[in-house]
Amino acid sequence: METAHSRPGHPGALSFQVPVPAGAFRRLYRFMARIVMKFGGTSVADISRIRNVARHVKREVDAGHEVAVVVSAMAGKTNELVGWTREASPMHDAREYDAVVASGEQVTAGLLAIALQNMGVHARSWQGWQIPIKTDNAHGAARIVDIDGSFLIKRFGEEQVAVIAGFQGIGPDNRIATLGRGGSDTSAVAIAAAVRADRCDIYTDVDGVYTTDPRIEPKARRLAKISFEEMLEMASLGAKVLQVRSVELAMVHKVRTFVRSSFDDPDAPGMGNFDNPPGTLICDEDEIVEQQVVTGIAYAKDEAQVSLRRVADRPGVAAGIFGPLAEANINVDMIVQNISEDGKFTDMTFTVPSGDIDKALAVLGKVKETIGFDVVQSEAGMSKVSVIGIGMRSHAGVAATAFRALSEKSINIRAITTSEIKISILIDGPYTELAVRTLHSVYGLDKQ
């Protein structure tokens, strides 16, 4: 193999001492990549769409690439299965939930293998326990701990397309474990890492990652590339293209992840162009040559603001407040603590999802006496808008530009949090769209 790779121009002179898989010869004569393709629920909603997915897969196979495919359940199926488990018992066993719910992806995997075979593509479906995709024991929200890539690499050698049921693996208890909702993205990225794929193509119902939500700002542009770090902020801030966990995994293992549309005609011009297909590449920032200062504007609606006044300013107070909230499964987001004026008391503001506000206030009511604070003010119907860009690490004044722009539109800023690559601003909900458009424009994102 080393010989083969070092002398690509002289295949005729090669003499292999060991059997060489067919792929090795293909590598010699043409550019060949290893691709993991992932298709979500709306992309496999019925047999005609599954057939369309098969055409996407066939295109890549015909181009000589090594292909593994990860599929979700047909749209609606997972909800049906989850509904049944709830109907059977409101307090259901997560292990049994997994056994039931995992069947959705298994069905799609088999059907896609059949559709591929029908087009003359050598394909075979696999479930998590067969490969195996090993997870931890956290049924219903398991994490992948190990994938033996050699199983799939062997399939590549046989020129076989492996169609893999997403969203699941097998736990140490020898039972099916699911990764939690949306886990098929994570499956795909983990498999891509295990087989050292050149790229993980996530086919979805949008055609890429945009500078902001095009439903709010029609001038939003599709990004050709975005860094893992930026995508992580975009994903966790409400741009629902990819699951946060899959982006984290891609970042850790440096899996080049490509978001593209499954609804495009599989054989349209450019679709099979490996280096520049239509979509957005999520990659290491080193790969992004012309880095913009700001990459995108994200937003999250339905936030609620909670303010505590005259909080005792002593060690352990934050833990005393946020510990019980976390135990109640309330996701606290922005936290702002003012500087104590007298060294005794401070004010504290944070946000929770609007739907959790009553639960949060109940929890705070219980700890109020122990911790010691005066007044709890709360207001629902807030929104968080965020400016994201790796470039802002080396550019000053990005935040000031945002504050000035919002001020000019008379948008009141309720709270601000910042990180190295992100500025988040809490505003009144009704101003969300105006704020997004204003920020999108002020950083020049609506221009080429």
Added chain:
Amino acid sequence: METAHSRPGHPGALSFQVPVPAGAFRRLYRFMARIVMKFGGTSVADISRIRNVARHVKREVDAGHEVAVVVSAMAGKTNELVGWTREASPMHDAREYDAVVASGEQVTAGLLAIALQNMGVHARSWQGWQIPIKTDNAHGAARIVDIDGSFLIKRFGEEQVAVIAGFQGIGPDNRIATLGRGGSDTSAVAIAAAVRADRCDIYTDVDGVYTTDPRIEPKARRLAKISFEEMLEMASLGAKVLQVRSVELAMVHKVRTFVRSSFDDPDAPGMGNFDNPPGTLICDEDEIVEQQVVTGIAYAKDEAQVSLRRVADRPGVAAGIFGPLAEANINVDMIVQNISEDGKFTDMTFTVPSGDIDKALAVLGKVKETIGFDVVQSEAGMSKVSVIGIGMRSHAGVAATAFRALSEKSINIRAITTSEIKISILIDGPYTELAVRTLHSVYGLDKQ
């Protein structure tokens, strides 16, 4: 354990040197049986019915029995899954078909485990590959080759109800293999054999095996017991209570199999009576003390009769005719060959399903020249009625009684075949109901 069993009346005096599973104590104090319970598709059609099934299971668990449960897919689900595989490709790969179709039972198993847990019953679902239930490689119509009973016996020891997805196992290729339609009955009987169960209870949408079809003869009576051999004839002759293969398996392994209704109130009086619950026991003939001469009347509609005239009477002719029919997957049933009058030619009559008649005639047209016969006559719309009873082995005149009774009703007999425990008579279809009622009455089956 030996000591325990030999001194059941003196549990207080026992001194165990080794840890004893809880079941051993229960065995001491009360009668405990090991039961495999199987529930078909209509019995688990929705969550409320699954909950009803759980009540049946709980009743047996509460009575102290060791219980394993085998379930089918929810009614309609298998057809939906099969429909999808056909839609994906008319010529689908049996391995992929299996991966898709097996999911139906997996869903039911998980849901029933949840419903049982909700009632406080310690339960856990298992799929074929986990136990494992090993099959051969004949995907889509696999046969069970081995079940490691110790896996399930270990669950009994833990007082856990194992809920097992029926209709499937794992093949030597490490892929899910299904047993063919209706295979859940076979799963249940095979599991009962593997764990040496005291009984295999098949819960279905009828409450037992009747002397004939009650829709045709309202005076049909439910049989308390029927022998394996008789049931095999009843099953293969059109009494669709149990799959033929499951009865064969029960006979070979002497698995006492009990047919009963899942729609009865699980807690109605007598339901939990181990020795005499409502239903029909299929068992060894030794267990049937008062054996009737005739046990039941079966029928099969839509048979077609084919007659060949002047068939050359020489060795190899039958093989030359029936070989090609078998290769064309045509199920030939009754075969009657007349004695050759001149030693040169004979007549031959046989039946095939009406739906296969055109295919059969085409096959015969091809072999006509080679074999040598003159005329092919065929007629569809026939019915086969059968008189079944182990007792007829030792009673003469059973057949004569049938012929006389049919003759008195002017029912024309087209062909007759007999075995040790069965007489089958081919008649014109429109007389089916009359013939069934006539035979049911002439053998006294409508009396107590």
